[in-house]
Amino acid sequence: MIKAQVVIIGGGAMGVSLMYHLINAGWSDVLLVEKNDLTHGSTWHAAGLCTHFAHNPTIQELRATSVRLYRDILPRETGRDCGxxxxxxxxxxxxxxxMDEFRHVAGLSEFTGYPLEVLTPDRIAELFPLAKLDGLIGGIYEPDDGHVDPTLATHAMAEVARRGGARIIRNCAVTAIERQQDHWRIETAKEIVETTHVVNAAGTWGWEIGHMMGLNIPSVPVxxxxxxxxxxxxxxxRIKEGLPELPIIRDPEESWYVRQERDGLILGPYEKDAKVWSVDGVPPEFGADLMPPDLDSVEHIIMAAMERIPALETGGVKSVINGPITFTPDANPLIGPAHGLENAWILTGSSMGVMEGGGAGWFLAHWMTHGAPPIDALAVDSRRFGSWADRDYRVAKAVECFGLQFGVHYPxxxxxxxxxxxxxxxxxxMVKRGAVMGAVYGWERPNWFSNTPGAIADESFRRANWFEPVAQEVEAAHNRVAMADLSVFSKFDVTGPDVAAFLQALGAxxxxxxxxxxxTHALTPAGGVLSEFTVTRLAEDHAYLTSAAAAEQIDHDLLTQVAKGFDVTIRNVSEDLAVIGVMGPKSADVLPELSHMPWLTAQEIHVAGFPLRALRVAYLGECGWELHVGKExxxxxFLKLEEIAKTHGLGFYGAYAANSMRLEKGYRGWGSDLTTERSPLEAGLTPFVRKDLREGLAWDNEWVMVLLEVEAGEIDPFYAHTVWKDGLPVGIATSGAYGHRTGKVLTLAYLRDPTAREGLTISILGQDRPATILPEAPFDPENSRLKTGGSK
Structure with missing residues (x-):
């Protein structure tokens, strides 16, 4: 029997990085168990590419942290480079x-401090003279990118971790995992281990280890x-002439990358029809193994690469590496707490395990040792997929993500x-009424409504085919009445005698x-916004909480944790209740039995003969109700209310209209404007923070959120645009849209220099646009329409 504070299962780049960073964080009793040997699985056969290119600042920071670790820190600590x-x-x-995508990523990178260069064809020729320029209109250059030897980097991390007291057991397959009272019991081929924390860092075997833990890990080897x-x-x-190594080059349209390997080249193609492998379990004997070459399936990509880089054709093929890498449904890694389990963690699913592994280990180590992630976790949180992410889903999405490895990421x-x-x-x-659906946390929800049957949204960085339909949706909600399906909310009933004390402990x-x-906003130990709940107090002993669809597992875990020590019961009713939104100045005419209800009150009542929970609340800034009704x-x-509403000029609205209207009210959105990185005071939510917390906590209020009016142009802001003052990046936009009621282009942004109030500009796809801080919401700042039913 062995005991440890934490057991990490998996000795690839991700798991070894976590071991290294936990030791650096002060944990000494760290044990890593590996089925075969370190780097077996996908790490050893990786091409070792490292990049700073990313559409999300958290993913970019994982990658940048990996580069710093491999390039600077590990060589200093070991006395040897990592290749x-x-x-x-x-x-x-x-x-x-x-090119729009490149400009967007370059704009984000100006703020994060990893500047990238947007390229002209002439600059491409200068940087990579072996490439033909036919048809090229530009590119992007990442000067600090490179490649690393995955084996050297992984063993360097292991060496430093061992020096700090970490233990590694090789050739030690895990055979069973069981939760026992206050610890985990792990059976292996060599030992039985008892541990406080268990981490699934099994990579290619991540689904199987998750199955042992009682989890559905939505990753697939491809x-x-x-x-x-x-x-x-x-x-x-070039080598003989003393010229520098060629930069890695990628052609996203043709779906390949090329990098220099000594005096030859490596070519990596990504075909559209990916081949998944061992979806339901990896063969027991599989270790540092490869599949036979299958160049016929990628011949067209190879030919395209040779057309672009003719020198490729002169080298001949020395070897072919064909092995499994794991893909999640969105191609981002799974990092964080395991849903519903105590002291269980996930660190797997990365298709870029070496590229992201150094940073991923840092990220999870901070989460485990500080009780919260170091930066916003939503893009990687292991709970962003639920039980609905079944086998068919994870396979379909893995194939899609592999085929779109180089797809354009539209906003x-x-x-x-x-x-x-x-x-x-x-x-x-909704579909019959013209809804064009989007997907959020497995749910289908209306994004916008079209008069054209079978309409789909244009993919664009500029105003798309839904701009005018959304304007019509806003007009209906502003002047008449509009209905919506809002059922995707996460919904929780909290009942019991300690409801009041529970709510006091839950949030700020x-x-x-x-x-x-x-x-109410649940906070991290450092004061960041972890979750946002709309709290409806139905009775002394009954609270009804709603939150973002994507937060369902995150919030369920949070509520369950806070409930310890209180006499309350938490029940997830997300699937049990549908939500109908009835919004606009004529909404009270549609719901006369509710017209007596003041703003921000709730009742359990019958409407049109049906029992429901009526909430007088509206995210749009108009008079309105949410009707939470049993799904049956x-x-x-809906049909009864629709018939009544037709006599008052009925319209429908979706998520895009709601986003436009909430920005006109300056309402913050969880997951974009509200994250664990910023406190509610920095987010401008001081009225929602009780006085004892404002005074009793050492808030680090270096940032301030502002609502900006941006000079109109051909492109509306969306997110991750850098805000500038006097040539310096001073802030970052978190959300944006065109406000159809006010005619203003609006964005919410955090300024890390709170004194920067004048002379601001915002860079949107390389265009610098003047931006002015609005002192109050541009639409109905007195909330008169919300309070009085929309009368002016």
């Missing part, structure tokens, strides 16, 4: 939309191959695979009194 080559990297394109050429004369000549992107898993009772009604606000509605009554209730 890191700072070659730089570039992406090239002939697609105008791709076969990826790359070929290594023999000597390429053009490369050999309102909706991908088609794995759809239709969670349907509101009102789904079919005071406990909401019976009959009232309020907001939802369709009949």
């Amino acid at each position: 890191f080559h700072r070659s730089g990297a570039m992406r090239i394109t002939r697609n105008p939309d791709r 076969l990826h191959q790359y070929l290594v050429t023999d000597t390429v004369a053009a490369v050999s000549s 309102h992107e909706e991908r088609p695979a794995g759809r239709g898993l969670r349907l509101s009772p009102l789904h079919d009604l 606000n005071r406990a909401i009194p019976p009959g009232r509605i309020g907001l 009554h939802a369709v009949q209730l």
Whole structure:
């Protein structure tokens, strides 16, 4: 019997990085068990590419942290380099939309401090003279990118961790995992281990280890191959001339990457029709093994790469690497707490395990030792997929993500695979009324409504085909009445004698009194916003909490944790209740039995003969109600209300209209404007923080959130745009849209220099646009329409 504070299962780059960072954080009793040997699985056969290119600042920071670790820190700690080559990297394109994407990522990187260079064709030729320029319109250059030897880097981390007291047991397959009272019991081929914490860092085996833990890990091994050429004369000549190593080059449109490997080249293709492998369990004997080459399936990509880089054809194929890498449904890693389990953690699912592994270990080590992630976790949180992410879903999405490894990431992107898993009772009604659906946490929800049957949204960085329809939705909600299906909310009933004390402990606000509605924000130990709940106090002993759809597992875990020590029961009713929104100045005419209800009050009442929870609350800034009704009554209730509403000029609205209207009110959105990185005071939510917390906590209020009016242009802001003052990046936009009621282009942004009040500009796809801080919400700042039913 062995005992440890933490057991990490898996000895690839991710698991070893976590071991290294936990030791650095002061944990000494760290044990790693590995089925075969360190790096077996996907780490050893990885091409070792390292990049700073990312659409999300958290993913970018994981990658940048990996580069610093491999390039600077580990060589200093071990006295040996990790084979890191700072070659730089570039992406090239002939697609105008791709250039928009490049400009967006370059704009984000100006704020995060990892500047990237947008390229002209002439600059491409200067950086990579072996490439033909035919058809190219530009690219992007990542000067600090490079490649590393995955084996050297992993063993360097292991060496430093061992020095600090970490233990590693090789050739030790895990056979069973069981939760026993206050610890985990792990059976292995060699030992039985008792541990406080268990971490699934099993990579290719992540699904199987998750199954032992009682979890559904939505990752799938997918076969990826790359070929290594023999000597390429053009490369050999450069070496003899003393020229620098060629930068890594990627052509997203043709779906390949090329990097220099000594005096040859490596070519890595990503075919559209990916081959999943061992979906339901990896063969027991599999270790540092490869599949036979299958170059026929990628021949067209190889030919395209040779057309772009003719020197490739001169080298001949020296070897072909064909092995499994894991893909999640969104191609981001799974990092964080395991849903519903105590002291269980996930660190797996990365298709870029070496590229992200150094940073991923740092990220999870901070979460485990500080009780919260170091930066916003939503893009990687292991709970962003639920039990609905079944086998068919994870396979379909893995194939899609592999095929779109180099796909353009549009700001309102909706991908088609794995759809239709969670349907509101009102789904079919919405589709018949023209809803164009989006997906959030497995749910289908209306994004906007079209008069054209079968309409789909344009993919664009500029105003798309839904701009005018959304304007019509806003007009209906502003002047008449609009209905919506809001059923995707996460919903929880909290009952019991300690409800008031529970609510006081849950968030920063005071406990909401019976009959009232309020907001409360659950905080991290450092004071960041972990979750946002709309709290409806239905009775002294009954609170009804709603939150973002994507937060369902995160919030369920949080509520369960806070409930310890209180006499309350938590019940997830997300699937049990549908939500109908009835909004606009004529909404009271549609719901006369509710017209007596003041703003921010709630009642359990019958409407049109159906029992429901009526909430006088509206995210749009208009008079309105949310009607939370049992799913068995939802369709009949909707149809009855729709008939009444037609006489008052009925319209419908979706998520895009709601986003436009909430920005006109300056309302913050969880997951974009509200994250664990910023406190509610920094987010401008001081009225929702009770006085004792404001005074009793050492708030680090270095940032301030502002609502900006941006000079109108051909592109509306969306997120991750850098805010500038006097040539310096002083802030970052977190959300944005065109406000159809006010005619203003609006964005919420955090300024890390709170004194920067004048002379601001915001960079949107390379365009600098003047931005002015608005002192109050541009639409109905007195809330008169919310309070009085929309009368002016």
